[in-house]
Amino acid sequence: MNLEFIDNFLSPYGLSVLKIVIILSLFLIIYFIRKVLFDVIQSNISKIKSLKKYSKDIFSSIRKLLEIVFIVINIELTLYVYNDYSSIDNFGIYFNMLYAFLITFIIYTTLNTIANIKLKEISAEDKKIKNEVINVSIKLLNVFIWIVGILVILHMAGVELTAVISGLGIGGLAVALASKDSLANFFGTLSILFSDVFSQGDWIAVDGKEGTVVEIGLRVTKLRTFDNALIAIPNAVLANQDVKNWNKRSLGRRIKMHVGVKYDSKRENIQNAIAEIHDMLDKHPGIATKNTKHSYTQSSKKFRAVVSKDDEEGVKKTLLVYLDEFGDSSINILIYCFSKSVRWQEWLEVKQDVMFNIMNILEKNSLEFAFPSISLYHENELDSDFSKKV
Numbered sequence: 001m002n003l004e005f006i007d008n009f010l011s012p013y014g015l016s017v018l019k020i021v022i023i024l025s026l027f028l029i030i031y032f033i034r035k036v037l038f039d040v041i042q043s044n045i046s047k048i049k050s051l052k053k054y055s056k057d058i059f060s061s062i063r064k065l066l067e068i069v070f071i072v073i074n075i076e077l078t079l080y081v082y083n084d085y086s087s088i089d090n091f092g093i094y095f096n097m098l099y100a101f102l103i104t105f106i107i108y109t110t111l112n113t114i115a116n117i118k119l120k121e122i123s124a125e126d127k128k129i130k131n132e133v134i135n136v137s138i139k140l141l142n143v144f145i146w147i148v149g150i151l152v153i154l155h156m157a158g159v160e161l162t163a164v165i166s167g168l169g170i171g172g173l174a175v176a177l178a179s180k181d182s183l184a185n186f187f188g189t190l191s192i193l194f195s196d197v198f199s200q201g202d203w204i205a206v207d208g209k210e211g212t213v214v215e216i217g218l219r220v221t222k223l224r225t226f227d228n229a230l231i232a233i234p235n236a237v238l239a240n241q242d243v244k245n246w247n248k249r250s251l252g253r254r255i256k257m258h259v260g261v262k263y264d265s266k267r268e269n270i271q272n273a274i275a276e277i278h279d280m281l282d283k284h285p286g287i288a289t290k291n292t293k294h295s296y297t298q299s300s301k302k303f304r305a306v307v308s309k310d311d312e313e314g315v316k317k318t319l320l321v322y323l324d325e326f327g328d329s330s331i332n333i334l335i336y337c338f339s340k341s342v343r344w345q346e347w348l349e350v351k352q353d354v355m356f357n358i359m360n361i362l363e364k365n366s367l368e369f370a371f372p373s374i375s376l377y378h379e380n381e382l383d384s385d386f387s388k389k390v
Contacts, residue, residue: 024079032069038063055211061113065106096156096268104149108142136189139218185219187334188235193218195239202247203352206238252288252338253347259358260330260370269365270323274333276361284357286350288317288338295322312341330370 005012041059076095115138193216202213204223209231212224213214220232261270281287294315310316318340324334339350362369
């Protein structure tokens, strides 16, 4: 009697006690299946050798997406029961499209989770695989995954894929012409990656712009300037510009200066100072000399018969101290050498110490720094002196 009363009350809403019991049972069954399936998925992922060390990260990244899948399944079954155990018109298409989207998203998330972990491992192990090559490869693979996913979604929506694919051939030319700059940037990306001119993290200067390479993307390369601005340079432009890469050096950052002494300095004192400066630099722990040892990489040894191994790796050990020129206001001594470190702060420290040592050597040899000077003569005084002589 009570059940009949409840059924009568629920019937205007398309429900019954039996339907509610079935819906609640489905909720419990799917909840139980979800827990079991999660454990099965996690254990199966860990059994795959290539994915074993990524299993926890993969599962944590796709867990929410899987929960959404189960929620969608629950909603679909609830609607199925509500509609007297038959599919609602058109709703099945929408659910299939949603499932295709979620599966595509799960594959996309799994791939990028593995890629991010792999990048960290490569950076930690300092392998000879460029991070930007992996980044670009991942982006291309992501594009492919979403193209396939969109085609599957369109198929689920009832679109005839044969017509779509054949239409791509006709519209492909128009798209290619419209996106010729994008294609040029893509091929510029390939040129940059295969030429090995610069990598992520390198300090480069190109076309009046200078900074650290943040990312080499499919279309643009991003530079972080030293005043903390972000510059995006199209790869098509970058591939055809002269690029100065300051990171392509492993030993030797240049220190070049002219030290000017007064013209009334004695020749012997200048000669002694030059010899002492050269000796100081040759013995300085921070200055690269011909006796400085450097460990060359295996890659550079392959090119010994073709190019200089020093030029290949960026090794400079030149040390020059000479009387260079008679300037307008001074006798100039050229000092040309390289610090062992290529790091800016360490280079500055070495350069500062060298400058202090030069000051001590000049003082020791009774030499003074010259400064620009101008002699002025008054025209009236010259005329009066000339008239007196006449």
